[in-house]
Amino acid sequence: MAGSLQDQLLGAGLIKDQKAKNIKTNKRKAEKKSRKTNTELENEAAKLGEEAREAQRLKSQALNEETRKAKELKEITAQIRQIIEMNSVFKGKGDDLVIYNFTDFNKVKAIYVTSKNHDLVSRGRLAIARLKDVYHLIPAEAAVKIQERDEGSIVLLNDAKENTDTTVEDDPYAEFQIPDDLMW
Template sequence: MAKNALQAQLLKAGLVDAKKAKKINQQQQHAIKTGHNEDDVKQALAAAQAEKLARDQALNRERQHALELKTQAANIRQMLSQHQIKDTSGDVTYQFIDAGKIKKIYVTQEVYDQIVKGRIAIARLDEHYPLLPRALADKIAERAPEVIVIRNEKTVPQQGIDEDDPYAAYVIPDDLMW
């Protein structure tokens, strides 16, 4: 029943029973008939494991990136809600464009002047527009520039004014009301 000497010795010693030896022989015969040997199977298994590992790592990277984006958005929302300037409602209307639509907020004259000068910025938080100090708006703009709606820069007057311009004496104010 045993085809090689090692199997015969294992059977004699009682380490392997006859059923197991027969099963191993059948597997060897099947591998010979089908042309598969153990090395090919091991290589295919190793390749499949490597491919699965690569897929798992890519999926893990995507999940980690999504988690980082979610965490960053939560941090920005928290900064906006905690550090917004309170008690800004007043009678003066400040109008601005957000997503192609004209929006308006009612602020005090002091706040209006600070928005125009660039000391206060306007951000978007869901359907609301919180007012933020300039330093915080700059930090948020580094992480998520789409959140900041208005962040006026201090304008430097143009040096090259044309002398022949008949309207040179008429300066357009920065805080022109619509």
């Protein structure tokens, strides 16, 4: 397999003698013209190789970006799980539990908590977080940290400012007392 590519193609019978002569003539003319005008010959193979390298580089960058985003999402999920597990508040057990109703994905869900925790959730001091379809009570500060990473993990976080006991001047029901045993 010695010789140029052109000789090899001629030997294999893939091109004819006249075609090979035309290619040599065109190549010599192009070289002569480039010497006269002091320009370099265009190397199509190098150009195609450079385009292929550029396409490969762009593809590699896109794949790296996708991998980086997947890794980042995995890290955020692990951070959320750790925050929930470390800050989970005991819901209570026994017969003294009360039910707290809330919505999750447009469905009404219920969680049994102590009356103290019920009050804290209502006032916005505790929040309800979802971890693998299990609901946990966590402090509001931890819920804010989780919401910074992913809002979908926090199911309920009442605004503590809304729940402060302030009287409205034009409240027509201000003179009526709310019963102590009323549960919403």
